Structure formats: structure tokens, C-alpha cells
Amino acid sequence: GAGVSQSPRYKVAKRGQDVALRCDPISGHVSLFWYQQALGQGPEFLTYFQNEAQLDKSGLPSDRFFAERPEGSVSTLKIQRTQQEDSAVYLCASSLVGAYSNQPQHFGDGTRLSIL
Amino acid sequence: QKEVEQDPGPLSVPEGAIVSLNCTYSNSAFQYFMWYRQYSRKGPELLMYTYSSGNKEDGRFTAQVDKSSKYISLFIRDSQPSDSATYLCAGSSGGYQKVTFGIGTKLQVIP
Numbered sequence: 336g337a338g339v340s341q342s343p344r345y346k347v348a349k350r351g352q353d354v355a356l357r358c359d360p361i362s363g364h365v366s367l368f369w370y371q372q373a374l375g376q377g378p379e380f381l382t383y384f385q386n387e388a389q390l391d392k393s394g395l396p397s398d399r400f401f402a403e404r405p406e407g408s409v410s411t412l413k414i415q416r417t418q419q420e421d422s423a424v425y426l427c428a429s430s431l432v433g434a435y436s437n438q439p440q441h442f443g444d445g446t447r448l449s450i451l
Numbered sequence: 452q453k454e455v456e457q458d459p460g461p462l463s464v465p466e467g468a469i470v471s472l473n474c475t476y477s478n479s480a481f482q483y484f485m486w487y488r489q490y491s492r493k494g495p496e497l498l499m500y501t502y503s504s505g506n507k508e509d510g511r512f513t514a515q516v517d518k519s520s521k522y523i524s525l526f527i528r529d530s531q532p533s534d535s536a537t538y539l540c541a542g543s544s545g546g547y548q549k550v551t552f553g554i555g556t557k558l559q560v561i562p
Contacts, residue, residue, distance in 0.1 A: 378539075426494055442487075
């Protein structure tokens, strides 16, 4: 497809389980971002990749959160030992070029994660 | 204090009205300003993207940025029921474009 694709769209997990969320960016987009959007809030930055390099992970809330983009295309956000406060929509965005550019970000529809 | 402040609404207007949505920001390093529209259970969709101060018009939408007062506005003319959504304002200092969002304003256009 032409847009950013995320899977699964919905994920329910029990507290303490590990989850993996997938993002397929727009083809050819160098930059990839993960955001967390809590209910009634705006998206909050988690981490940024330029190709396969993770250049900024300052927004990851704890060491239970891990992201990778090994081949510079598809990215996976992994959350270990999930907690109820991890319940949120996880959004992925991509943009055409890398650092020191001004290309806007295009978002996927997100994965809605619910921790029971 | 959040870097981008936005009234969450909700804001209800009749069809055909002019809508004014506003945000303030505190980060002087912001150079790029965006408005995203988000429908329920969908991702944010880019509406307007502007650099520095000034106005930008696209169809029924006009974005204004006043860096001196750190004020961002979006105007929607001839509002339609399909404009009912949450509108997110955002700013970025450029570089690798880490974007900081407001909380979003929920807009309802009543037929």
C-alpha cells in the first residue's frame, strides 16, 4: 500500500506478557518514528530511526521498551513484562529524508494495546 | 507546563461556520508548525505544514503562525460535518524532526 501500515491493529495482553508491534513505513522513507498516544492525549515521542540507526530513544518510558529496524525498513516496537499503564495507541510515522530536513511525517493508524 | 498547549474542547459549530482553532507553545527553537486531523480510531493526517511565521492557505484551511507571541492558529471556512474530528497542533525544531503535539481539540460540526 501507499501509506504507513501497522499491525496488529488491536492487541490485548495480560499484565506481565511481552508484546511486539510492527510498522511498515512508506517505501523509500528514511526516517521512522514511534509515538505513544494515551486516551485523550496527543501523541508523545518514543524513538527515532534514520535507516537502521536508532538515533534517539529518549522518549522510551523504561527499559522494558525496545525498538529495532534491522534492515532500515520494517520496525518492531517490543514491550516486555507489560504493565497496565502501557495501555495506549502506539503510532508509527515515517518521512522521506533524514536529519536536517523539513519533510513532514506521515502516520499509520496505530496499534491499540490493552493490558488486562 | 507542556511545550504545546491546546484547549481540548469539545467545540460544536453549525455547518457552514468559520472555525478557529488555536495553540500556544513555549519552545523558542520550534521552526516548523503542523496541524494534523485525527478521526476516531485512525492515525493523525497531516493538514497543514508551515515554516516560521506567516500564513498558509489550502482550500478551506488557513494556518497562521506568530512566532513573536508563540501562537498557532487554524481556520476552517465553510465547515462541513466531515470536518468533525480532533485537530492536533504540533511544533518541531527541525533536524530529525522530533514533533511535539498538543492535546488536540475535538471539533463537531452539526448539520
